[in-house]
Amino acid sequence: MTRRLWIPGASLAAYAAGVSVARDTWQWTLAAPIALIPILRWLLASANAWLMLFFVVALAAPPFPIVATAIVAIGLAVGLLRLDEWRFPRELLPAALLVFFAVLAISLGPALLESGAEVAEQSLARLALAGIALYVFFYTSAGPGRSRTISPTRTPW
Numbered sequence: 001m002t003r004r005l006w007i008p009g010a011s012l013a014a015y016a017a018g019v020s021v022a023r024d025t026w027q028w029t030l031a032a033p034i035a036l037i038p039i040l041r042w043l044l045a046s047a048n049a050w051l052m053l054f055f056v057v058a059l060a061a062p063p064f065p066i067v068a069t070a071i072v073a074i075g076l077a078v079g080l081l082r083l084d085e086w087r088f089p090r091e092l093l094p095a096a097l098l099v100f101f102a103v104l105a106i107s108l109g110p111a112l113l114e115s116g117a118e119v120a121e122q123s124l125a126r127l128a129l130a131g132i133a134l135y136v137f138f139y140t141s142a143g144p145g146r147s148r149t150i151s152p153t154r155t156p157w
Contacts (some may be wrong), residue, residue, distance in 0.1 A: 043074050047082060047144035050075040051136065072132050075139065082144040089142065101127075101134055 019030045043050045054071040061067060079086075088094070104127050112120035139145040 040074070044078060044081065047078070047085070050078055051140070051145060054136075069132075072135070075135070079135075079139055079143055085144040085146075087142055087146075088138075094138065094142070097134055097137065101130060104130055 015030075015034070019027060019034075022030050039053075043053065050071055054068060054075060057064075057071055058068045108120055108123055108127065111123045
C-alpha cells in the first residue's frame with residue numbers, strides 16, 4: 001500500500017475511534033461530518049443537486065430555515081466554482097428583477113432612519129429572502145442550472 005493511501009485511511013480510523021469513544025451529543029456532532037461528505041460531494045458534482053435539496057428542505061422543514069439557508073450557501077459556492085458556465089442574456093425580465101432588488105436594497109436606509117433598527121432588520125431579512133429567489137432565478141436561467149441534470153455531469157475542480 002502506498003503512503004498516499006495509508007495516511008487518509010489511518011486518519012479516518014483514528015477519527016472513527018474518537019467518535020466511538022465520545023458520548024451523547026458529542027458523538028453525533030463528531031459523526032455528522034463523515035455522513036455529510038458524500039452529500040457535499042454530490043452537491044458539488046452536479047449543477048442542480050443543491051437546487052433539488054434546497055426545495056425539498058424548504059418545503060419539508062419550514063420551521064428550520066437555517067438548513068435551507070445553509071444549502072443556499074452551498075449553492076453560492078457551486079455557482080462560484082462553475083463561474084465559467086454563466087451566460088447573461090440582455091433581456092427585460094432579468095433587468096427588471098435587478099432594478100426591483102436594487103430598490104428593495106435602497107429602501108433599507110429610509111427604513112432605518114424613519115422606523116428604527118428593528119424594522120430595518122426585518123426589511124434586511126426580507127431582502128435576503130428576495131436575494132435567494134433572485135439567485136435561484138439567475139442560476140437556473142443564466143447559470144449552471146440551465147443544464148437541468150441532477151446526476152454528476154462534471155467535477156468543478
